[in-house]
Amino acid sequence: MEYPAGARRDGLPAVLDDPARLAALEASGMVGSAPEQVFDDLTRLAVSVTGSAISAITFVGDTRTYWKSVPHLPYGGVEQWQNAVGESFCYFAVGAGGPFVVEDAEKDPRTAGHQAIGPWGVGAWAGFPITTTDGQAIGTLCVIDTRPREWLPQELETLAVLARAVSNEINLRISLRTAQAALERARGALATSRELARSLQDSLLPPVLRPVPGMDASACYLAYAGEAEVVGDFYDLFHARGPWWTAVLGDVCGHGTEAAKVTALARYTLRADAGDHLSPAVVLERLNTAMLAQRAPRYLTAVQATFRTTPAGAAGRLCLAGHPPALIRRADGRVQRTGVPGTLLGTMPTVRLTDVRFRLAPGDLLFLYTDGACEARPDPRSALPHRPPFDEKALAQALADTRGMDAATTNSHISDALAAHHGGWASDDTALLSLRVPPGP
The missing domain is CATH 3.60.40.10 (PPM-type phosphatase domain)
Known part of the structure; x- marks a missing residue:
């Protein structure tokens, strides 16, 4: 697959090394963080809506992918909840800066022979990037099916909405870190919760x-x-x-x-x-x-x-x-x-x-x-x-x-x-x- 910024020597997209992107990832506070219910609720909703076997929220560094929400797996600690960046499909959506959808992983020329297909049982995969307010793709919300399948337009629309909800949560958390007083941080936390809820609520209504x-x-x-x-x-x-x-x-x-x-x-x-x-x-x-x-x-x-x-x-x-x-x-x-x-x-x-x-x-x-x-x-x-x-x-x-x-x-x-x-x-x-x-x- 070709990326606008080219590729690294290992074949992965060069944008993974972009300093601005890595700074945004660090500012998110997600690297090495433990699971949280607010994210698990969204991945479970993704499974419910699409009928997929697995859903995950991950954050992608230059060499490692950090798992945030993988509800079908027990949390094994920070060291276990990560892998080499090339050992999953998560970097595809980050590299593309947009959705990456595969209906048959073995036959799709972009993913055929990928080392993640066997360990993760990837038959079909769909992922959307998690982005910061300045457009930096720092992670992915994805679903995996064990068999090839066609993704319906309404399923992809819902995944896009959920990825935006995760992005909103992350962006609002970054904003909270700039608060200078405990009272302002508490008020910001309430605003974060409201913004996330309203984002998902609005996504379930036609904008016009x-x-x-x-x-x-x-x-x-x-x-x-x-x-x-x-x-x-x-x-x-x-x-x-x-x-x-x-x-x-x-x-x-x-x-x-x-x-x-x-x-x-x-x-x-x-x-x-x-x-x-x-x-x-x-x-x-x-x-x-x-x-x-x-x-x-x-x-x-x-x-x-x-x-x-x-x-x-x-x-x-x-x-x-x-x-x-x-x-x-x-x-x-x-x-x-x-x-x-x-x-x-x-x-x-x-x-x-x-x-x-x-x-x-x-x-x-x-x-x-x-x-x-x-x-x-x-x-x-x-x-x-x-x-x-x-x-x-x-x-x-x-x-x-x-x-x-x-x-x-x-x-x-x-x-x-x-x-x-x-x-x-x-x-x-x-x-x-x-x-x-x-x-x-």
């Missing part, structure tokens, strides 16, 4: 919604006010097939890495199946089956709408899986509930799910939300701790007050109404998604 021809769409995510953790609300909007589009919004029980696993599984399963089945009930039932097969550690509720634009506006079908009802705001401001209550997903092999047809005329808006929008309550430490929750009735009234507003302004109005009720202290995370048919001329 894909435009739907003939529709006005907007979504937003409102974080809860608790400890810094990855939480379970998610939304998505994507093209299913032909004229059909799918909007989905869900709420995974709990927080943390376990919730992130289920969120990732749900998003990828829904995207994979929505193009084959235009019935939301069928798609959600298949997600339930996938969650049980994968022994998902958390259950979830969801609402899915599959729709198309029509000369009269839009039409489609909607299904609730243990989720609050969808709301339709008509052009005249009337608000209607829609959807038949159904079974939440991930707990039972048989679920009760029902498709309901809906139509939107010009000026109508379909509003999807998680329960943070209808169970908001004020900070118990505030002057009004006994104020009743912001319930479904209050939410419907707030939505009615948005008559004439577009999708983004509607979400903003609802967000402001929630903040005014709980005083800025959100007891739960909240996702909102609005789909509006623009009014006629």
